[in-house]
Amino acid sequence: xxxxxxxxxxxxxxxxxxxxxxxxxxxxxxxxxxxxxxxxxxxxxxxxxxxxxxxxxxxxxxxxxxxxxxxxxxxxxxxxxxxxxxxxxxxxxxxxxxxxxxxxxxxxxxxxxxxxxxxxxxxxxxxxxxxxxxxxxxxxxxxxxxxxxxxxxxxxxxxxxxxxxxxxxxxxxxxxxxxxxxxxxxxxxxxxxxxxxxxxxxxxxxxxxxxxxxxxxxxxxxxxxxxxxxxxxxxxxxxxxxxxxxxxxxxxxxxxxxxxxxxxxxxxxx
Numbered sequence: 001x002x003x004x005x006x007x008x009x010x011x012x013x014x015x016x017x018x019x020x021x022x023x024x025x026x027x028x029x030x031x032x033x034x035x036x037x038x039x040x041x042x043x044x045x046x047x048x049x050x051x052x053x054x055x056x057x058x059x060x061x062x063x064x065x066x067x068x069x070x071x072x073x074x075x076x077x078x079x080x081x082x083x084x085x086x087x088x089x090x091x092x093x094x095x096x097x098x099x100x101x102x103x104x105x106x107x108x109x110x111x112x113x114x115x116x117x118x119x120x121x122x123x124x125x126x127x128x129x130x131x132x133x134x135x136x137x138x139x140x141x142x143x144x145x146x147x148x149x150x151x152x153x154x155x156x157x158x159x160x161x162x163x164x165x166x167x168x169x170x171x172x173x174x175x176x177x178x179x180x181x182x183x184x185x186x187x188x189x190x191x192x193x194x195x196x197x198x199x200x201x202x203x204x205x206x207x208x209x210x211x212x213x214x215x216x217x218x219x220x221x222x223x224x225x226x227x228x229x230x231x232x233x234x235x236x237x238x239x240x241x242x243x244x245x246x247x248x249x250x251x252x253x254x255x256x257x258x259x260x261x262x263x264x265x266x267x268x269x270x
């Protein structure tokens with residue numbers, strides 16, 4: 001009897017271990033359907049199994065920051081999510097290859113600027129954008145951010161590879177400029193370094209609040225750091241790599257100073 005109970009317990013424990021963390025009584029899909037209730041795009045595409053491309057796109061959206069922010073399919077692709085009739089629901093949705101499509105690479109900046117004004121404004125002021133609008137050969141938003149922003153270029157190595165594909169490739173019609181890839185690598189590394197300091201310092205500020213420690217001065221100083229960090233990211237979208245280094249490095253230096261002061265205040269004996 002004891003042996004049987006142990007076997008049952010083992011299988012029960014195995015079942016619990018196999019349940020994904022964060023699992024609740026309602027599945028993630030049910031949670032999404034509840035959040036986007038009445039949106040026929042989400043309701044229909046969540047049930048589709050074919051065509052494969054459409055179901056994979058829905059899956060990408062499902063794990064994206066866009067979904068978390070409440071941005072549904074129609075916001076970028078068009079269509080009418082209030083319509084249950086398939087034809088009416090798809091009114092205005094065009095293939096990406098169509099020059100009038102909101103998702104055509106040439107039109108992506110206009111589509112994305114609805115939410116990302118500062119970043120798109122920086123990009124639109126770049127030579128890359130002029131090339132994109134003129135010949136269609138320049139990079140667009142999805143060059144680095146890909147579909148649904150489920151994949152974003154975060155590493156210096158990835159940034160360098162992307163830049164090299166045009167500026168240091170035997171298959172490119174552009175003159176070779178390998179230094180651009182190197183500069184992009186360094187610029188992205190500088191952004192990542194600044195980002196780590198921003199995250200670290202903000203966590204210390206949260207801890208200070210939990211301990212009821214007055215950090216009003218540090219919070220004001222962090223607003224400057226956050227501004228520099230945002231400007232550095234905008235400069236990357238303008239492909240002004242020198243400005244990226246300058247602003248990201250300044251954000252890192254100022255942020256490090258605030259971080260060290262907070263640590264001394266929170267942990268005086270360390």
